[in-house]
Amino acid sequence: MMLVRGRWGVWSLRSHLSVLLMLSMLLTLLLAGSAVLVWRIPRIDSASRQALQQEVGEMAARMEVLLGNRQARLQLLAALLEGGPTLAPDALLDQGVGAGDVLSVAYRLSPQGRVVAVGLPPALRPRRTDLLGSDLSSSSLYRTLAGRTGVAWSGRYLSVLSGQLTAGLALRTGRGELLVAEVPFAMLLDTVETAAGTGASAIWVVDQAGEVIADTDGGRDIGKVNIRNSPLMQAMVQGQADGRSFAFPDGQLRVAFAHSPSLGWYFVGHAPTGMADPRIRGLVLAVGAAFLACLGIGLLMTPLWASYLGRPLRDIAARAASTLRGEPEPAVSPPGPVAEINRLAHHLVRMAAAMRERELEFLAIFNASPVPMAVTDADQGYRLLHVNDAWCQALQFRREDAIGRSGVGLRLFTAAERDALGRQSQGDRTVSKGTVRRASGERMQTQFFGQRFELGGERWLIWALIDIGPIQRVALQLRALNQQLEERVQRRTTALAQANADLSQTVEQLRSARSELVRAEKMAALGSLVAGVAHELNTPLGNGVMAISAMGDATRSFQAAMQAGVRREDLRQLVESIAQGTDIAGRNLRRAAELVHSFQQAAADQTGALRRSFELSEVVHEMVVSLQPSFARKPWRIEVDVPATGLRMDSYPGALGQALGNLIQNAALHGFDGRSHGTVRITAGALADRRIWLHVVDNGRGIAAEHLNRIFDPFMTTRMGRGGTGLGLHISYNAVVNLLGGTLTVDSVLGQGACFAMRLPAEAPRAAGAAAVGAP
Ligand SMILES: Nc1ncnc2c1ncn2[C@@H]1O[C@H](COP(=O)(O)OP(=O)(O)OP(=O)(O)O)[C@@H](O)[C@H]1O
Ligand SMILES: [Mg+2]
Structure with missing residues (x-):
């Protein structure tokens, strides 16, 4: 199976999720821990410094109070001694010393330094006689205190009486005597040690010589450390040591100090900083411990969570694998807590079902294939x-x-x-x-x-x-059949070629026969034309000839009569004959001239016709009005239904009127011939493309089918010899088609009238006038 390798290789979902969860948790803890440390450590540090300063300050103050007590006791003794002898001086001093817990011994020295009285605690009183009279002028105590006035404190020295390190204090009386008392260091320093705090800090008591004389850290450094020449001492003398760090036997420590002016002692508190400070260390350790605890919990919990979250995906992977192997699918697991994974599982189940269906489908097709x-x-x-x-x-x-x-x-x-x-x-x-x-x-x-x-x-x-065995057999048979077929085709082709040649010959013969026929037809048409013209002209010309020959006969009769003498009657007859003959000849010659005019019109070039713009209704109206007289005494009617306007044409109104007149006259002459009633109906309207239709319809006799396709031919008439020349429709057709650029068609059933239909362009073609006028 192909797995896409990421940058860090391929991991299991569980490891991946575990690492991600752990990383998120560690990052969160790291940030939170750092925030706590960054926020808390400076505060702890500052609090420690203040506590240290307070501690040494308090200690110095307490020491001053202690020393003050001793001074007061000494001053009281001096006052009592000065006040008069109520008690013996030794007894008074013994009382002042008491049990030795405030002053260990008190001497009264003569101005020369001899001991004149001595006060001792009860245990040491037997040694009094040894001490009385002894000269202390050479002792360091005497030397230190001798020149001072008021209450003065000495540095440390070894007590003559106890041999212990002792501090001395002296007061000069009015009589020049010196009252001296000793306070053992141990007594003072006990107070220091009992007053020491329990924190990480320790306090040194440093005397004027820079020697550590007390140490709250179990007296460890007493007598071992002298800081007289150290930077710490110099800083303290200059008052700049507070809050700074200095080198101590335990390392670099922060310092706070206070000065006791009576003894010249320095109380030096020193405490560790940073990680050496137990509170900071404790905080860091606590944060670290929390971090480790969370890490431990995370290490325990994240694999469980990852495993819990990844279980549905593992189920999906197992299902997909079994689908791939074609194994029966495991049962559907209950939905997990993640919606997307549930959807994925659902889609996978559907996909597997679809795949199974397709496989079955494929197998069905595969097996069904022939x-x-x-x-x-x-x-x-x-x-x-x-x-x-x-x-x-x-x-x-x-x-x-x-x-x-x-x-x-x-x-x-x-x-x-x-x-x-x-x-x-x-x-x-x-x-x-x-x-x-x-x-x-x-x-x-x-x-x-x-x-x-x-x-x-x-x-x-x-x-x-x-x-392909059967196919090959069939192919062989086919090949043989093909062979036969080819031979047969060859034979047929030869026969066909022969037939073709015969046919070509026949076609050639037919073509020449047809041209012969056309020629013959042309001759026949010409003959018919000539016969028509001859026939038409024959009557008027014959009548004219007859009239003229009648006039000739009359003239010859008159000439004969003239020889016999002209009578009035003869002259009247001649004039009558001439008048009658002239009339007949004139009428017939006019008729002949009319006929010739008609022939001319039939063959005329009508380019000279007048072209103009007009309304169709005008032309129709004019034509109907001009024909009205010939309909006047007849039982026939003309109906016109042509819109007065809207059918404007740019055409040849004369030619259009002539064609229309021919159609109306034909209806009267032929359609209503021998009928007691009849109606010619003229209608018109517009077509698309600026074209106009015009119908002339009658309800007369109609046209026989055998005439219908010849009525536009010249000289085609059913009134031969009765005034018809058969040119009317021919002239109309020529005018409509060649001049007006339209069409003229007829539709008729015998006994049911005839309908002549024109289709005309509103604008006649310009070139149409130049077209040759010929037979349709
Ligand atoms: N409306 C009609 N009803 C019946 N027959 C018609 C009608 N119009 C034309 N005809 C037939 O068509 C023939 C040809 O008509 P055409 O107008 O060409 O010639 P004609 O009227 O006979 O002679 P002419 O030259 O005087 O017009 C007519 O003789 C007639 O038989
Ligand atoms: Mg006619």
Whole structure:
């Protein structure tokens, strides 16, 4: 299985989640711990410094109080001695010393330094006689105190009486005597030690000589340390030592000090700083311990959490793996706490179901295929993995016998034959022909189709076979049939070529016959035209000739009569004949002239016609008005339904009126001939593309079918010899088509009237006038 490697390699979800959780937790603790330390340590430090200063200050003050007590006691003794002898001086001094717990001994010295009286505690009183009279003028105590006035304190010295380190104090009386008392150091320093705090700090009592005479840290440094020449001493003398760090036997320590002026002692408190300070160390240790505790808890808990969170994903992975292996799916696990993972699991279940369905679908199609098909493993000797029903049927193997074995193993083909099949491949596709053997050993000619593909890192080959034996047999038969067919076609082609040649000849004959026919028809048409013209002209010309010859006869009769003498009656007859003959000849010659005019019109070039813009209704109206007289005494009516405006044309109104007049006259002459009633209806309207329709419809006799397609021909008339020339429609057709640029059609059923329809452009073509006017 391919896994995408990240930058840090591939981790299990549990490790990944554990590390992430741990890292988040450690980071949080680190930040919180640092914040606590950064916030607390300066405060602790400052509090320690203040406490130390307070401690040494208090100690110095207490020492001053102690010394003050002793001074007061000495001053009281001096006052009592001065006041008169109530008691013997020794007894008075004994009382002043008492048990020796405030002053250890008190001397009264003469101005010369001899002991004149001595006060002792009860235990030492037997030594009084030894001391009385002794000269102390040479002792260090006397020397130190002798020159002073008021109460003076000596430095330390060894007591003559006890041999202990002692501080002395002296007071000069009015009589020049010196009252001296001793206070053992131990007594003073006991107070120091009992007053020492219990913190990490320790306090040294340093005398004027710089020697440590008391140490609250168990007296460890007493007599061993002298700081006279140290920077600490100098700083203290200058009053600048507070809060600074100095070198001590225990290392670098912070210092606070106080000075006792009576004895000249320094109380030097020193305490460790930073991590050496137990409170800071305690805080750091507490934070560290919390950190470690959380780390421990995290180490214990995060794998559990990670495992808990990752369980649904592990289930999903297991489900996916079993789906991939095609194994039955494990039961659906209950939903976990993470919505996205639940959705993923749900989709995976659906995906697996869809995959199963598709697999079943594929298998159904695979098995339903009529083509024998097999899937083999191309990496492992082409083992058969799937074969379909058609394959089993065609090759006569049972599926369970075939699956897991190769084609060579099943003796479908030899290894050499298989390789030969594969050699004809192009890329991943193979199409080749070859022979395979059925289980029975029977050989089968096949077309082999193979397709290689890769799936999940494995190479597969799916192949199909088509039994081409029957096809080949059919192909052979087809080839033979083709051969026969070709021969037959050859024969037919020859026959056809012959027939074609005959046909070409016939066509040629037909073509010449047709041109002969056309020529003959033209001649016939010409003949008919000439006959028509001759016939039409014959009557008026004949009548004219007859009239003129009648006049000739009359003239000749008159000439004959003239020889016999002209009578009035003869002259009247001649004039009558001439008048009648002239009238007849004139009328017939006019008729002939009219006919010739008609012929001229039929063949005339109408380019000279007047073109202008007009409303169609105007032309229709004018034509109807001009024809109205000829309808006046007839039972026929003309109806007009043409819009007065909106059908404006730029065309030839004369030609249009003539065509319209011909149609109306024809309706009256032919349609209503012999009828007691009849209506000609003229209607018009607009078409698309600026075109206009105009219909002339009558309800007369109609036109016989055999005439219908000839009525536009010249001289086509059913009133031959009765005033019809058969030119009216021909002239109208020519005008509409050639001059107006439109069409003229007729529609009629015998007995039901006729309908003549014009389709005209609103603007007549400019070139139309130049077109030759000919037969339709
Ligand atoms: N409205 C109509 N009803 C019946 N027949 C018609 C009608 N119009 C034309 N015809 C037929 O068509 C023929 C040809 O008409 P055409 O106008 O060309 O010639 P004509 O009227 O006979 O002679 P003319 O030259 O005097 O007009 C007519 O003779 C007639 O038979
Ligand atoms: Mg006519």
